[in-house]
Amino acid sequence: MRGIRNIYHHSYTFSFLLVFFVLILFHPALSTDVNILSSTESLTISNNRTIVSRGEVFELGFFKPSARSRWYLGIWYKKVAQRTYAWFANRDNPLSTSIGTLKIFNMNLVLLDHSNNSVWSTNLSKGNVRAPVVAELRPNGNFVMRYFNNDDPSGFLWQSFDFPTDTLLPGMKLDFEKHRSGPWDGYQFSGIPEDRNLNYMVYNFTESSEEVSYTFLMTNQSIYSRLTVSSSGDFQRYTWNPPSWGWSEFWTSPTDECDLYQRCGPYTYCDVNTSPVCNCLGGFDPKNPKQWDLRDRSGGCVRTQLKCSGDGFLRLKNMKLPDTMTAIVDRVIGLKKCEERCRRDCNCTAYANMDVRSGVGCVMWSGVPVDIRNYAVGGQDLYVRLDAADLGAHKNRNRNKIIIGWSTGVSFILLMSLITLYFWKRRQKRARALATPIAIGTTLITSTFFDFRNQEYLINGMVVPRKRHFSGENDIEDLELPLMEFEAIVTATDNFSDCNKLGEGGFGIVYKGRLPDGQEIAVKRLSQMSAQGTNEFMNEVRLIAKLQHINLVRLLGCCVDDGEKILVYEYLENLSLDSHLFDKTQSSKLNWQMRYDITNGIARGLLYLHQDSRCRIIHRDLKASNILLDKDMTPKISDFGMARIFGRDETEANTRKVVGTYGYMSPEYAMDGIFSMKSDVFSFGVLLLEIISGKRNKGFYNLDRDLNLLGCVWRNWKEGRGLEIVDPVIRDFSPTFIPYEILRCIQIGLLCVQERADDRPMMSSVVLMLGSEVVAIPYPKPPGYCVGRNSVQDDSSSTTRCDYETSMVNQITMSVIDAR
Incomplete structure (x- = not known):
C-alpha cells in the first residue's frame, strides 16, 4: 500500500506541475514581469500599481499633477528626480475622480472612469484571435499591444509611438512634412546646425512612397534625450546624464528672429x-x-x-x-x-x-x-x-574687396608704424601742450582728448573735419560716426521731458524718444559733470558701431553739440536687468527658465566680444544695470564707454586708470590695474550668482556675517547647501525650477570668480558648460576678492578673505585715476 501511495503521490505531483506549466504557458496573467499587463490584469488608481520597463528607465501609471484635481494615465522617466512625462493616454479627457481602471478588453486597451465608461481606448478592430494579448512597456518608452508569443515590432497590434503627445523619444518617428527644419543634407536638417557632431546621438531620415519621417537614436544608452514642443510652439531638445538631478536644454528653436x-x-x-x-x-x-x-x-x-x-x-x-x-x-x-x-x-x-x-x-x-x-x-x-553680367559684377566686387582689403591692411600697418614712431619721439615735448584747453565757439574741448587737425564733429550744426582719433589708451583707428542733429534729438525726447526719463546713472540720464518715422529710441545724454569724458564717449561710439550681435545693444547714432555728448540706441522695452532682478515685485516674474536664458544670452554676447568680433573687446564694466532686455526678455550688453580693444595676440594689459564698478571688478584689476578677458569672466561670474540668488554682491547682508554674496555662495556650496542661496521666488514658486541645473550654474559662477585669473575659464568654456550637461565642470577654488561691509567681529573660520572692504552700496561706475 505504501508503494501504491507513493506512486499515486508522485503522479499527483507530476499532474499538478504539468497543469501549472500549461497555465504559465498559455495564461500570461500569471507572469511576474513588471513590464507587462496581461489580459486578466488591470491597473487602477486605488491599487497604486505601475508598469516599469526593463532597465527601469520608464514607468507607466496613473498620476495627478500637483496643481490639478484630475487624473491621467501616462509614461514618465523613472530615474529622473524631477518628474518628466513622455506620453499621455487621456490628455484631452482626464478622469474627474480618483477611480479609474486600465485593462485589456475585446483585444483593446481601455481606460474606464468611475461609471465604467470608456474615456480612452486603442480603438482596434477585433480581428482574428490567434493568441492571448498583452500590453508591454518597452525599454525605449514605447507602450505596445502584442500577442504574448510575438515580440517582433512589425507584428505589434498598437503602439504609443504612433500617437505621440508633445515629446519625441529616441526611436519614435516624426513626420516632417510641415516642420520648418530645412532640407535633410545627409547629416542633419540644414535648419538645425546645432545637432551635428554629437557623438552620443545618430539621426535617420526616411523618405519613400510610404513615409517621410525622422528618428534619432542614442549610441550611449546612459544619456537620455528628448525633443519636445512647448505650449508656445517652440522645439526644445533636452539631455539628461545620470546621476544628475534634472534636464539640460541642449537646443531650442526658434532661438532668434531668423x-x-x-x-x-x-x-x-x-x-x-x-x-x-x-x-x-x-x-x-x-x-x-x-x-x-x-x-x-x-x-x-x-x-x-x-x-x-x-x-x-x-x-x-x-x-x-x-x-x-x-x-x-x-x-x-x-x-x-x-x-x-x-x-x-x-x-x-x-x-x-x-x-x-x-x-x-x-x-x-x-x-x-x-x-x-x-x-x-x-x-x-x-x-x-x-544673369552673366550681374555674376561678373559680383565677382569683380569681391575681387576688388580682396585687393582693397590687402592694400588697406598694408597701408594701415605702415601708417601705424610711422605714427607710432612720430608720437614716441614727440611724446615728451607735447605732454604739456596736449593738456591745454582749446575753445571753438562756445565749446571748450581739451586737446588731451582731441587733435583737431585730425578730427571732425558736429558742433552747433557745423561739421568740423575729422580724419583720425587718438586716445592715450587706445590705438589710432578710423571712426565712422552716425551723426544726428541735436535739434532732432530734442524733438524726439520732447525737449528731454521728465515724462520720458527711463533712468539715471553715473554718466547722466537716459530718455525715451520717438523719431519722425515712429521708431522708438533710447537717448543717453551725458551730464556735463559726468566722469565719462569725450574720450570715453568717442570710444563707446567707435566700439559699438562695429559690433553686431543679438546680445549686444545696437547704436543708432550720436551727437556732439555745444558741450552735449549724446548716444542714441535702439529702445529696449524691458529696461535693465537690475530693475527686474533686485525689485521684489518684478523679480517674481523672472522664473528659472527666464534667468537661465538671460544668463546664456549674456555669455554668448561676451563670447562674441572676446573671440568672434572683428576686434577683441574687453568690456571692463559688465554688471546687471548694463544688461538691457528687449520685449522678449533677450539680454543685450550695453555701455561700452570703458571698453578696450585687444590685439589677437594680446592676453592682458595694465592701466593706471582703474574703471568699473566695485563688486564686479576682479582682484587683479581693482588692486593692480591688470585686466584681460578673465576680468570680464570674473564680472560675469558675479552677475551669474546675482541672477541665481536675486541679491547684489555689494550691500549683501545675512545673519552668518558673510562679507558679500560670493562668500555666502562659496560657504553654502562647500557645505552641500548650495540651493539655500537660490532666490526663494524661483526655489519655492517657479514651475521651471531644476535643482541640478541651478547647482551646475552655481559651480560655473564660482569657477568664474576664482582668485587667480589663470584658474578662471574662458567664455568659450563657460558657454559650453552652460549649454551641455555632459561637459564635466572642474571643482572651483575659493573666490579671492570680496567687497562688502566690515563685519562686526572677525570670523577666523571663514574660508574667504576680504582684500578690499567698503561700506558703499551704490552701483555707480567709479574711476580711480593715479597721478602721472
Whole structure:
C-alpha cells in the first residue's frame, strides 16, 4: 500500500506541475514581469500599481499633477528626480475622480472612469484571435499591444509611438512634412546646425512612397534625450546624464528672429549678425530702396531679367536652404550634373546638393527662393541663378574687396608704424601742450582728448573735419560716426521731458524718444559733470558701431553739440536687468527658465566680444544695470564707454586708470590695474550668482556675517547647501525650477570668480558648460576678492578673505585715476 501511495503521490505531483506549466504557458496573467499587463490584469488608481520597463528607465501609471484635481494615465522617466512625462493616454479627457481602471478588453486597451465608461481606448478592430494579448512597456518608452508569443515590432497590434503627445523619444518617428527644419543634407536638417557632431546621438531620415519621417537614436544608452514642443510652439531638445538631478536644454528653436518662417522677403536671406537682419542675396538689389533704408525689408529684393542662355550661378555658403515646396529632387545625379540640368531649365532659380556626405543628389528650385538664412557655422552651399553680367559684377566686387582689403591692411600697418614712431619721439615735448584747453565757439574741448587737425564733429550744426582719433589708451583707428542733429534729438525726447526719463546713472540720464518715422529710441545724454569724458564717449561710439550681435545693444547714432555728448540706441522695452532682478515685485516674474536664458544670452554676447568680433573687446564694466532686455526678455550688453580693444595676440594689459564698478571688478584689476578677458569672466561670474540668488554682491547682508554674496555662495556650496542661496521666488514658486541645473550654474559662477585669473575659464568654456550637461565642470577654488561691509567681529573660520572692504552700496561706475 505504501508503494501504491507513493506512486499515486508522485503522479499527483507530476499532474499538478504539468497543469501549472500549461497555465504559465498559455495564461500570461500569471507572469511576474513588471513590464507587462496581461489580459486578466488591470491597473487602477486605488491599487497604486505601475508598469516599469526593463532597465527601469520608464514607468507607466496613473498620476495627478500637483496643481490639478484630475487624473491621467501616462509614461514618465523613472530615474529622473524631477518628474518628466513622455506620453499621455487621456490628455484631452482626464478622469474627474480618483477611480479609474486600465485593462485589456475585446483585444483593446481601455481606460474606464468611475461609471465604467470608456474615456480612452486603442480603438482596434477585433480581428482574428490567434493568441492571448498583452500590453508591454518597452525599454525605449514605447507602450505596445502584442500577442504574448510575438515580440517582433512589425507584428505589434498598437503602439504609443504612433500617437505621440508633445515629446519625441529616441526611436519614435516624426513626420516632417510641415516642420520648418530645412532640407535633410545627409547629416542633419540644414535648419538645425546645432545637432551635428554629437557623438552620443545618430539621426535617420526616411523618405519613400510610404513615409517621410525622422528618428534619432542614442549610441550611449546612459544619456537620455528628448525633443519636445512647448505650449508656445517652440522645439526644445533636452539631455539628461545620470546621476544628475534634472534636464539640460541642449537646443531650442526658434532661438532668434531668423528662425521665424520667411522673416525676410523674396530673394533675401536672414543673418542675426547683421543689422538689420534681412539682406539681399548676392547679385540682387532692394525692390524698394527707400523702404529698405527705413528698415522695412518685407518687399524683398530683385535681380536683372534673366536671359536663360549664358546665366551663371552664385555660390552662397553656410545657408539654410529655401523652402522646398517648389523644389524638385533627383537622388541619382551629382552636383555638376545638377548645375547642368538647372542651367538648361529656364525656370530653375537655384540648386543645391541633397546629400553633403556623398555629393550625390540634386535639389532644384523652380520658384522664388524664400525662407533662407545664413549661419556662422553650419548650413550648406546654395547656388543661385544670376544673369552673366550681374555674376561678373559680383565677382569683380569681391575681387576688388580682396585687393582693397590687402592694400588697406598694408597701408594701415605702415601708417601705424610711422605714427607710432612720430608720437614716441614727440611724446615728451607735447605732454604739456596736449593738456591745454582749446575753445571753438562756445565749446571748450581739451586737446588731451582731441587733435583737431585730425578730427571732425558736429558742433552747433557745423561739421568740423575729422580724419583720425587718438586716445592715450587706445590705438589710432578710423571712426565712422552716425551723426544726428541735436535739434532732432530734442524733438524726439520732447525737449528731454521728465515724462520720458527711463533712468539715471553715473554718466547722466537716459530718455525715451520717438523719431519722425515712429521708431522708438533710447537717448543717453551725458551730464556735463559726468566722469565719462569725450574720450570715453568717442570710444563707446567707435566700439559699438562695429559690433553686431543679438546680445549686444545696437547704436543708432550720436551727437556732439555745444558741450552735449549724446548716444542714441535702439529702445529696449524691458529696461535693465537690475530693475527686474533686485525689485521684489518684478523679480517674481523672472522664473528659472527666464534667468537661465538671460544668463546664456549674456555669455554668448561676451563670447562674441572676446573671440568672434572683428576686434577683441574687453568690456571692463559688465554688471546687471548694463544688461538691457528687449520685449522678449533677450539680454543685450550695453555701455561700452570703458571698453578696450585687444590685439589677437594680446592676453592682458595694465592701466593706471582703474574703471568699473566695485563688486564686479576682479582682484587683479581693482588692486593692480591688470585686466584681460578673465576680468570680464570674473564680472560675469558675479552677475551669474546675482541672477541665481536675486541679491547684489555689494550691500549683501545675512545673519552668518558673510562679507558679500560670493562668500555666502562659496560657504553654502562647500557645505552641500548650495540651493539655500537660490532666490526663494524661483526655489519655492517657479514651475521651471531644476535643482541640478541651478547647482551646475552655481559651480560655473564660482569657477568664474576664482582668485587667480589663470584658474578662471574662458567664455568659450563657460558657454559650453552652460549649454551641455555632459561637459564635466572642474571643482572651483575659493573666490579671492570680496567687497562688502566690515563685519562686526572677525570670523577666523571663514574660508574667504576680504582684500578690499567698503561700506558703499551704490552701483555707480567709479574711476580711480593715479597721478602721472
